Structures are given as C-alpha cells and as structure tokens.
Amino acid sequence: MKFFLDTADLAEIEEAASWGVLAGVTTNPTLYARTGGKLADFHNHIKRICEIVDGPVSAESVAMTRDEMIRDGRELAALADNVVVKLPTMIEGLAATRQLSSEGIPVNMTLCFTVPQAIMAARAGARYISPFVGRFDDISENGLAQLEDVVAAVNNYDFGHEVEIIAASVRSANHVAQAALMGADIATVPFAALKKCVQHPLTDRGLDAFLKDWEKVQGA
Numbered sequence: 043m044k045f046f047l048d049t050a051d052l053a054e055i056e057e058a059a060s061w062g063v064l065a066g067v068t069t070n071p072t073l074y075a076r077t078g079g080k081l082a083d084f085h086n087h088i089k090r091i092c093e094i095v096d097g098p099v100s101a102e103s104v105a106m107t108r109d110e111m112i113r114d115g116r117e118l119a120a121l122a123d124n125v126v127v128k129l130p131t132m133i134e135g136l137a138a139t140r141q142l143s144s145e146g147i148p149v150n151m152t153l154c155f156t157v158p159q160a161i162m163a164a165r166a167g168a169r170y171i172s173p174f175v176g177r178f179d180d181i182s183e184n185g186l187a188q189l190e191d192v193v194a195a196v197n198n199y200d201f202g203h204e205v206e207i208i209a210a211s212v213r214s215a216n217h218v219a220q221a222a223l224m225g226a227d228i229a230t231v232p233f234a235a236l237k238k239c240v241q242h243p244l245t246d247r248g249l250d251a252f253l254k255d256w257e258k259v260q261g262a
C-alpha cells in the first residue's frame with residue numbers, strides 16, 4: 043500500500059514529505075477552502091503542492107458538465123506533470139474521464155461508493171478510483187466492508203490500463219490497516235491520522251526503557 047496525504051495544507055505536505063513515505067497527495071474543494079485560499083490562487087496552490095510532492099497530486103474540478111470538466115481537466119493537467127484530475131463518479135464525470143484519459147491525462151474518480159460505480163469508473167479510463175470509507179461509517183453503514191467489495195470486484199478484471207484503488211475518506215490508523223489487509227493500492231490519509239499510523243504506546247514505552255538503560259551504560 044502507498045500512503046497519500048489527504049490535505050491542501052502546504053505545511054502538512056512539507057512535513058509529511060520529509061518523512062520519506064509520502065507517495066502522493068489528494069485535495070478536494072473542502073480541503074482547499076480550509077486553507078483559506080481563494081479561487082484566484084487555486085492553480086498556484088496546486089503547482090506548489092506538485093513541486094513539494096514527488097508523486098501524483100489530485101486536483102478536483104467542480105464543473106457539472108462534461109465539457110466544463112474536460113476544459114478544467116486540461117487546465118489542471120497543464121499545471122504540472124504530476125497533476126491528476128479528480129472528477130465525480132456521475133455520468134458527466136464518466137464521459138469527461140473517457141476523453142481526458144484518451145488524451146493521456148490521468149483521472150481520479152471520486153465520490154465512489156459502490157461496486158458498479160467503481161467498475162464504470164475503471165471502464166471509462168480512470169487511473170485511480172476513490173471509494174469512500176468514513177462517510178459510510180457516518181451514516182451507520184460499514185465503510186470498510188464497502189471498500190472490500192470494491193477492491194475485490196475491481197481486481198476481478200483487466201481494464202487494459204493500470205487502475206489503482208485509493209481508500210478515501212479515511213479517518214483512522216485502523217481504516218489504513220484494514221485497507222492494506224484487503225489489498226487497497228493506496229490510502230489517502232489526513233495528516234493527524236497519518237501521524238497515528240507510525241505511533242504505538244508500546245513503541246513509546248520501549249523507547250523510553252532503552253533510553254533509560256542507555257543512561258546507566260553512560261554513567262558506568
């Protein structure tokens with residue numbers, strides 16, 4: 043499994059990139075709005091993320107028609123070589139994905155919740171598919187079980203191009219663990235949850251004991 047960071051916050055991206063495990067970034071309109079950024083700065087912001095991250099950076103179109111999505115997608119893809127255009131899993135999104143992927147522009151289909159949606163996204167040429175986990179949990183359904191179904195179904199077929207599943211709407215280290223066990227290719231994780239993925243109380247306790255014992259050696 044690869045780790046993507048799910049944020050538009052430049053400080054978080056710089057910090058996580060320094061850890062040596064970051065393979066990409068996903069953004070969405072909510073995450074960009076959270077940075078306080080304005081529309082006029084959006085393209086520069088994406089460019090900046092693309093400079094920091096050595097890997098795919100998803101930038102989302104908020105267009106609702108295929109023609110607008112295609113126009114947005116071409117503009118976003120022109121910002122940097124590592125831009126991935128994020129489009130919603132809906133009819134217009136499928137049509138735009140078909141066109142953009144035929145032009146060699148990678149698309150991440152987002153807001154994917156079901157197996158048929160995921161298969162259709164892959165058939166339309168999506169390079170990445172983002173099934174959401176946490177938002178199912180939010181409505182008292184089992185997000186991990188839904189993700190497991192999508193992973194199994196997509197892995198049944200050869201779509202004639204590489205397709206990677208991004209476990210999205212991830213809220214915890216347990217979501218990441220379960221996504222890895224079921225074979226999701228990527229987890230896109232918010233900064234706080236990504237930090238928790240490397241932490242464990244027994245690691246802290248063990249480190250504490252080693253440091254204390256080392257002090258004894260130095261004092262001897």
Ligand SMILES: O=P(O)(O)OC[C@H]1O[C@](O)(CO)[C@@H](O)[C@@H]1O
Pocket residue numbers: 048049068069070152153172174176177209210211212230
């Ligand atoms: O449910 P949440 O935590 O808002 O997550 C939404 C998800 O949507 C995405 O836009 C999907 O790619 C990710 O940025 C994020 O993982």
